[in-house]
Amino acid sequence: MKSLKKWWPTPVRSLFLFLVWLLLNNSVEFFHLFFGLVLAWLIPQLIHKFRLIQPGMKNPGAALRYGFMVLWDIVVANMQVVKLVVGPNKNLKPAFVKIPLDLTDNLSITILASTVSLTPGTVSAEVLPLDVGVDEPRYLLVHVLDLADEAELIQQVKQRYEAPLKEIF
């Protein structure tokens, strides 16, 4: 197990690359499978120095669930956006909202921020404070297109997205 880790330090990433390679080639011929494996092994080796230290994925199943949920939310969110965009501007109640974060590692914060940006009327503007690794709690500053209730929004983000992310990583 340990030697496998040594020779193949990033299995998830490799798997991901392997799949992408097959997607790119639209093919499951042996030739492409073989090359895909080689590349999936080689490329992470080549650039392993570029990797930021990140926590490994604890729960792949949760990750998958999270992905589909986000996709669904995107569709739903867009329906709302249609309404907001087509309707008169004066009905909009834009706002900047600070969402306190429990997440600490950069990867999960990034995923959370991305999710927030893709879903209902919110765009991640900033992760505050800027410096990584300080003790003070971090916030996600988001811009909301139409804010009904600030507390509810914060609650929704934390429950719907932050919680599963804590599960995953």
Add this chain to the structure above:
Amino acid sequence: MSWLEWLVALLAVAGSLFVLLGSFALVKLPDFYTRLHGPTKATTLGLGALVLASMVYFNFVKGELSLQQLLIALFLFITAPITAHMLIKAALHLKLKTSAPTSGKQNADL
């Protein structure tokens, strides 16, 4: 036209309309921060629909294996939030004006 083709057509039309919506938001909404929502969401979704349309068309209507489009979607879903993030960062840095009813400006230090 087979029902698959109708599906393609439906996805294509929906996708196009979302794309249009995103651009429309760009033109219509009052300030930069609100405009940003259009392209980040509507356009991305529109593109997702078009990717589906394309995949349905090639894989089922034409019967060729074609999955590359997924990569396009993948890329977009990864990058669009970051683009939006960088844009809004820049806007905040430039202290772009918000429209009148925006609340919580103090949060953004505007």
Add this chain to the structure above:
Amino acid sequence: MLDLILQGCFFVVGLALLMNLYAAIRGPSVVDRLLALDTMYINSIALLLLYGVYLGTSLNFEVALLIAMLGFVSTVAVCKFLLRGDIIE
């Protein structure tokens, strides 16, 4: 029929492109224009996808893929420029 619908879609996306152009010209800020440009990149991808279906060829998907990748890089670079002046530091 599908062709006709697709042509309609072209028209819609073309309209979106023109709106982007309008937004790019109107501004008022640089970031607004940059946003318009970025949207234009993404709309171009839409156009390419539609065009691929229309012609029944997948020759142009790589172009779309690259637009997705490279549009991102250039938009990010301009933002970085606005923030720091120096994009590589």
Add this chain to the structure above:
Amino acid sequence: MIELLFIVLFPLIGSLVPVLTARWSRSYSALATALLPLAALVFVLQLAPAVFSGETLFYKLPWVEALGLSLSFRLDGLSLLFLFLILGIGLLIILYARYYLSEKDSMARFYGFLMLFMTAMLGIVLSNNLLQLWVFWELTSISSFLLISFWWHRADARLGARMALMITGFGGLALLAGILLIGNVLGSFELDVVLSQADVLQQHSLYPVILILVLLGAFTKSAQFPFHFWLPNAMSAPTPVSAYLHSATMVKAGIFLLARMYPLLAGSDLWFLMVTITGMTTLLVGAYLALFQHDLKGLLAYSTISHLGLITLLFGLGTDLAAVAAIFHIINHAIFKASLFMAAGIIDHESGSRDMRKLNGLWQFMPVTATLAMVASASMAGVPLLNGFLSKEMFFAETLHQEVLGALSWLIPVLATVAATLSVAYSARFIHDVFFNGQPKGLPRTPHEPPRYMRVPVEVLVALCILVGLAPAYIVGDLLAVASTAVLAGPLPLYSLSIWHGVNLPLMMSVLALTLGIVLYFNRKHLFRFQAELPELNPLQFFEVKINALLGFAKKWHHRIESAALQRYLMWMFVIVAILLIWPLQQMGEFTRHNAVQAPDTLMFAATFVAAIAAIATVLCQRQRLLSLVMISIVGLVVTLIFVRFSAPDLALTQLSVEVVTIVLLMLALFFLPHKISRASNAGRLIRDGAIASICGVVIGSLSYALMLEPQQRISDFFLANSKIGGGGYNVVNVILVDFRGFDTLGEITVLGIAALGIFKLLTRLPLFRSSSDAQGRQWALDKHPMLLAVVSQALLPLALLVSVYIFFRGHNLPGGGFVAGLVTAIAIILQYVAQGVDWVRERLTLEYHRLVAAGVLISTLTGVASWAFGRPFLTSWFDYFQLPLFGEIELASAIAFDLGVYLTVVGATLMILANLGKMTTEHRPVNKGQS
């Protein structure tokens, strides 16, 4: 007759002798120098009997046949005469100079140049080819320049030399034109061919032009009025030089040319008029001005001018006897003038001055030299029993036998007498003013006789003056006869070389001149006073002023035309393009419609509209730079889409990736450039530029339209047919790039590599100029590397690499290839730079980019070289299919190796450019905090 060649060659080799013997004692060095010219003289003496017996000797060596230029020598009477003068006097000068030159002067340099000069003179007189004659002619100008400027630390020597060079150089060019025209008309430059065709030439419509050009050459060289002024200013040369150049050689080259061309050019009315009038004017002007010189050498210089005028005049008269007289005077003048110059040099050398106002009563100090000088100047004055008298007598006689000026012909003998009178007067001045006339005034040192051997040359020459004067027929009769035969190219006229012809008109003229001359000298005060009232004209100053005026003129116009304004140069360029293009376009008239025109559609309308608006917007906001960058990106995007639209995905890929890199680059540049600038151009210029730009746009647009409508008969069918079978790839565009036209691609990646190297060079030691805030004066944000961006970027890196591998391999058969793959890789790495910073990447990527570039190009090159091993031309491709278990059929192709080189080069070059630029800005970045 190879001896003819030796006569020229020996002194040429001789020019090296003084350099090689520079370490010897001065006497030995001088002696060694004299040996080779002496040998040449021996050759001449050896050949002389044949010439005296009427033969003409030839020697020819081919040189440049294309020019009709050969080393072609001829020795006839005229050449012989000059050979004697050049070599004889030359040897005397070598002896004389040994004593004249001081310890400080470089003997090697002096003798070296002198020998060169002698070579040139010998070459002129021995030439049987007009071009060759010209070659040596110019050599005399050059070597005399070096001799005149021998004392280069003196401003007058430098300037005098340059003036002489300019005047004689001018004449040389005119002569060249004349000679070339002669060659054009007569079809040869060989003298023996040319000289016999006087009739042909003189009938030709170009004859007047030729005559004028040749005479310009002769007159400038022999210092004829109005080109005479260089000669007195060449007197700043050491005296041996003056003695040589201005008695027997340099100035005589002009006279020699007149004599040489006499059979070819003389005989026409134009010749009579031009040569006679020039000669007469020079004779008078020279004699008149000689009288007023206070400088001993100046007097001799003007006297030389005058005597050259006399000889010219004689040639102008055109009678056979006049020509004989001219040749006789050439001899006599050379002898007495050389001795006079040397005497003047002795006086200068021993007394320290040449100013006749200071030099008085030298008779007491140097009686021998004085005697010699007096005899020589008597000869110059034309006193009977001396050689000068004889030729002057002949001259007078000839002035009486001409009708050149028609009714005014009587003027010539009268003016000749006047000139002779002046000549007597200045000769008298030379004798009386220097050797008598009281005591010396303020000389630097007490004069005394020169060293024994310094006087020998003068003695020899003065002896000759007397001998010729007493027994002309015996001493020079034969020489004169053969020389005259050569000049006249026919039978000699009857003449007598006796010293007494009875009391006749010429004798009366001589007597009159002698008497009046003495009278004039003693009443010279009046004349001096008159002359003093005339405005002083210093030729040197005049020359300098004129040259400066010329330079000033050139500067003014040069700066007016070359304003160092790029905008103007570019404007010219575009205007020329427009002018040159409008013309063929206009000829085209209506565009012929061979090709089916495709109906435009909505998308294309939209694209046109977007591109046009974005392009115009780029122009309009070019002063808000970031905006214009955004606008031009839109243009780039539309262009990409157009490529897709018209079936060129490869182009779209490349265009797109290049554009991103360009934008990143421009943004890096923007950091250093002013972000916003004020309006710099006025309305007029904007309108003008707008007009030029519009015309260019219309012209190029129309051309492209015309081009698209042309029927296609292209070589492309070959590519389509051979791409798969010959190049092993389905993507024809890629196969063209890596195979059919792989050589272009090799060049292209080389360009990219060189650009990277050049950019690296540009960035070294860049004195940075940076702003700590943006255009609005806002401080930069503090967040250097936004966290979200950093995380996503590093996640994208493997993905991007995978995509580039994919694009690389599919290139041969589908759109893609090494170039795009390389750019994708590079951009992915650049993204790391943007997201994480230089230091972060540098820790993780320790590549020497220039090596990567070199390795890339090298791989591509070696792929090409490898085909030599198979006996095929460079870059011959190879591919084959292999059946492997499990894998199935696999294609291997040399094109892959080639494309790998392309890939590496692109990655290396792009990173070298961008990363170094980025690094540069980071290393020197000032601390942001604490700045106002």
Add this chain to the structure above:
Amino acid sequence: MELLVAIIIGVLTCCAVFLILRARTFAVMLGLTMLSYAVNLFIFSSGGLKIGVGAVLNATEEYADPLPQALVLTAIVIGFAMTAFLVVLSIRARADLGNDHVDGKLPVAKNTRQGASS
């Protein structure tokens, strides 16, 4: 179609020439970049405009002229190298000469408030 492409080429050329005639290096760079767009389209169009037919064998019935495409590719790369050099050169010029005027010195008088120090 042909006319529209020709119009694009014409407009791009026109704008490019106008930009190239400006006094600042940045405008000239923009102009040259735009001129290279025009050039690329020009070369490309010299092969005739084909819709829906690539230069990939077996992918379509008919083929576009591949040679101009290959030429444009070479031209794009070379143009990129040249532009990159000019960009860095203009940075160098700004650093060495203190301004971004193409002649290395700002025209005297008139507007003294020019962006030498931005």
Add this chain to the structure above:
Amino acid sequence: MNHLIILPIIWPLLVALLTLLPPFDRSLLLRRYLSVGGSVVLLVFSVLLAIQSTNSPAQLYQLGNWAAPFGISLLLDQVSSLMLCLTAVLAVASSLYASSGEDEGGFFFHSLLHFQLMGINGAFLTADLFNLFVFFEVLLIASYSLLIHGGGKAKTKAAVHYVILNLVGSALFLFALALIYGASGTLNMLDLGAKVATLSDTQLQLLQAAVALLLVVFGLKAAVMPLHFWLGSAYSSVTPAVAALFAIMTKVGIYSLLRVFAMVLQDAGFVASWVFPVLWWTGLLTIVMGVLGVLASEDLRKIASYLVVVSVGTLVAMLSLGTPESVQALLYYLVHSTLATAALFLLADLIAHQRGKAGDRLVNGRKIVQPVLLGSAFIVVALSIVGMPPFSGFIGKLLLLQAVPQGEAILWYWSALLGSSLLLLIALSRAGSILFWQVAGADTEARMAGGRRGTALVLLVLASPLLSLFAGPLTDWCQAAAVQLQTIVNISPGAL
């Protein structure tokens, strides 16, 4: 298959690449050996090619083994081999001269030098118009980088102008190539030459538009009035070894004009009707501009730069006569003038270093330490350039003068040539007189031109008397080259 033909391109490329790779990129000394040795080998190759091309028909080298006109062809004839030899001589002198310190003034000197050689040789050898463009770009980008070698404001300033003008030029070149391809359907020079007769009227008009653009492009490269403005500041600001190498750069433009108009399109009616007249008058005006520049120059390097312009005008006007005699004269004069101006650039540097602060400016300066060497070199070079015997210049000028056909042309050309000779004589004698003789200040220790510098100078200076001494065979050779150039097109590419 004669692979020697491609070596003048590949060899410098390999040398340039090796200088960038270990161990050469670590050691300046090794780079110098490689660079100078590489140049000498290049000279050997070039001489071998010249010998090969003498008295034998022109040879084509088909890259990638694709037949003309589909693949790219290289064309070796006497003209191209002459140019190769000339370039190689300059390369030896330049690399040698630079090896005594100049190459330390910035990165990659030797690499760039050899890249430059590759570009120049490629331009001389290629028979494909687009490939010519590529090699133009290779030599240009290398020249940009060499231009800024050593740093300094003057170089930067000159480089901005030079680069921008040439970028516009490159764009025009591409327009022209597209027009040529669109009109004739080919890019191969020989093929184009053969096809001209078959073109329709419209195609001919398009070709003329291309030709008009090519005139501007080549004119810019050759520095023909009014496209010569870049030259003065560029050539006078570069380091000496680079300047010496640049002496060939304008000749690339001339060579291209020669190839396209005297060879490829010689039978096209429009060449005689308007191209040659345009070249004739601009050539003559270029002489005037160059002479004005020489007279207006205040330092020797500027003078040398404008001498280049003068020679360009002289050559371009001669080119427009289009006869074998004129091409013969042109070839000889081209070789002579290139070597002479290159020598003058090196000489100017040596003089400048020995005259203290005065440098090569025409003001009083310190006494020159090596008056014999530098003085003789100056005399030889100056006489050569003015066209006075006995050095190569006069042979060149005589050939030029004699090549002009009877008629009005004689009046103009002779006046221009002889007039310019006189004015150059005035300018150069003034310059020499000031530089060598107007001494002020104390003598000092100055940099001696020994070893490498001296050898490089002597190599170039000696060329002049040698060209003159062997003018007979050389002019015959040029004549054969001229005849060959003008008859190649009549031979179909397949027959070569």
